[in-house]
Each structure stands twice: as structure tokens, then as C-alpha cells.
Amino acid sequence: QVQLVESGGGLVQAGGSLRLSCATSGITLRITTAGWHRQAPGKQRELVASITAAGTTNYADAVKGRFTISRDTAKNTVYLQMNSLKPEDTAVYYCHDQLRNFWGKGTLVTVSS
Numbered sequence: 001q002v003q004l005v006e007s008g009g010g011l012v013q014a015g016g017s018l019r020l021s022c023a024t025s026g027i028t029l030r031i032t033t034a035g036w037h038r039q040a041p042g043k044q045r046e047l048v049a050s051i052t053a054a055g056t057t058n059y060a061d062a063v064k065g066r067f068t069i070s071r072d073t074a075k076n077t078v079y080l081q082m083n084s085l086k087p088e089d090t091a092v093y094y095c096h097d098q099l100r101n102f103w104g105k106g107t108l109v110t111v112s113s
Helices: none
Strands: 003-007 010-013 018-025 034-039 046-051 057-059 067-072 077-082 091-097 107-112
Touching: 003 091, 018 034, 018 091, 018 107, 034 067, 034 077, 046 067, 046 077, 057 067
Parallel strands: 010 107
Antiparallel strands: 003 018, 018 077, 034 046, 034 091, 046 057, 067 077, 091 107
């Protein structure tokens, strides 16, 4: 059974940092692209960052230089390190497995100004 469980969200002041984790089960990170997406109130869900099976990373322009996606294949976990957070980063962040098009339930990140 595939499961993606996000954690690490919360309330942080602008300029602060958070580290999101996506604990996975039922998937093998080495054969899929894993991604973090976000959805702000009233907006469409958008890709934030992804990491391919080969380990290649990709970032949305809005987060380049501030966010870093990584994975620990031994722990079957994907991470999103978020630095220099801005109020516009406020959203629910979702983990995604591209191979099965499976989504986690999300974790809320709120950045106060």
C-alpha cells in the first residue's frame, strides 16, 4: 500500500526556515520522481521542487536559491529545506509520487510578515 505522509509544517516568521519531510512507504524513490507541490488559498496547485530517480533536481523559479529538495533512499524519505521564507510561500505543501500519481494529504506552512 502506497503512503506519503508529510510533516514539518507550521508557523514561521518571514526570513525563517522550515524543513518538510515526506515519509514514504510502498514506493521506491530510486525509480520514481518525487516532488513537492503547494497550493495557496484561492490558487492552483503548483510544483515547487522535484527530484528524479537519478537524483536530478528541479525548482520553480520562485524558490530557486531558497529551497532545497533531497532524499534519503535508505529511510524512504524526501525532504524540502525551506530558507528565507516569505509570506507568499504560505500554502499547503504536498508530496507527490509521479510514477503512481499518488499524493500525500499535505502539511500547512504559514509565513507571517
